[in-house]
Amino acid sequence: KAGVTQTPRYLIKTRGQQVTLSCSPISGHRSVSWYQQTPGQGLQFLFEYFSETQRNKGNFPGRFSGRQFSNSRSEMNVSTLELGDSALYLCASSLSVSGTSYEQYFGPGTRLTVT
Amino acid sequence: GENVEQHPSTLSVQEGDSAVIKCTYSDSASNYFPWYKQELGKRPQLIIDIRSNVGEKKDQRIAVTLNKTAKHFSLHITETQPEDSAVYFCAASNPNQGGKLIFGQGTELSVKP
Numbered sequence: 001k002a003g004v005t006q007t008p009r010y011l012i013k014t015r016g017q018q019v020t021l022s023c024s025p026i027s028g029h030r031s032v033s034w035y036q037q038t039p040g041q042g043l044q045f046l047f048e049y050f051s052e053t054q055r056n057k058g059n060f061p062g063r064f065s066g067r068q069f070s071n072s073r074s075e076m077n078v079s080t081l082e083l084g085d086s087a088l089y090l091c092a093s094s095l096s097v098s099g100t101s102y103e104q105y106f107g108p109g110t111r112l113t114v115t
Numbered sequence: 116g117e118n119v120e121q122h123p124s125t126l127s128v129q130e131g132d133s134a135v136i137k138c139t140y141s142d143s144a145s146n147y148f149p150w151y152k153q154e155l156g157k158r159p160q161l162i163i164d165i166r167s168n169v170g171e172k173k174d175q176r177i178a179v180t181l182n183k184t185a186k187h188f189s190l191h192i193t194e195t196q197p198e199d200s201a202v203y204f205c206a207a208s209n210p211n212q213g214g215k216l217i218f219g220q221g222t223e224l225s226v227k228p
Contacts, residue, residue: 031213033214033215033216035216042218042219042220042221044218045218048214050213056212056214056215090159092216094214101146101147103149106151106158106159108157109158
């Protein structure tokens with residue numbers, strides 16, 4: 001099976017702009033989670049989508065949003081970019097269903113730089 | 116709130132020695148504990164995991180132990196090799212929170228030849 005893919009791999013944006021990142025999960029996986037990775041804060045959970053519904057949300061401001069399509073592909077949007085949003089954004093896919101935790105497999109990430 | 120503490124933050128060993136990384140979690144409902152290895156510029160890769168109904172799990176040179184009472188779990192790497200050099204992350208998951216993983220801060224392991 002093909003692994004988790006993310007596009008684009010690199011992005012440079014200016015403060016105040018918005019950005020959309022895309023994640024395609026492993027075939028058959030219906031859960032997609034998003035994480036922000038920075039040197040200072042490590043890996044932090046943003047949100048999770050399962051069957052087109054947001055199932056869980058981390059402690060990030062409302063500028064961070066996402067959605068999932070019927071084919072399980074997910075997008076993440078960040079509006080009004082700030083310098084502190086510069087990070088590696090990782091998505092992970094899983095077979096996860098309610099009441100059970102499953103293995104999560106990560107994509108290569110999108111490196112976002114805000115100038 | 117939910118938290119996972121990971122120690123040490125850096126670890127340097129000689130090739131052939133063992134390495135141990137320890138994590139403590141706060142959410143007593145957590146029941147799934149994966150470990151990820153992240154090489155420089157690459158994605159985190161799942162190397163081993165353990166569920167709360169098991170006390171220990173081994174896969175070749177890697178083993179993980181879990182103490183539910185103390186709420187801590189550890190990664191053990193034996194006969195370390197230079198290719199084991201990477202950042203290792205532990206994580207914990209509460210089954211009632213779906214795919215949400217709470218990660219430790221990471222341990223940078225350096226294996227010197």
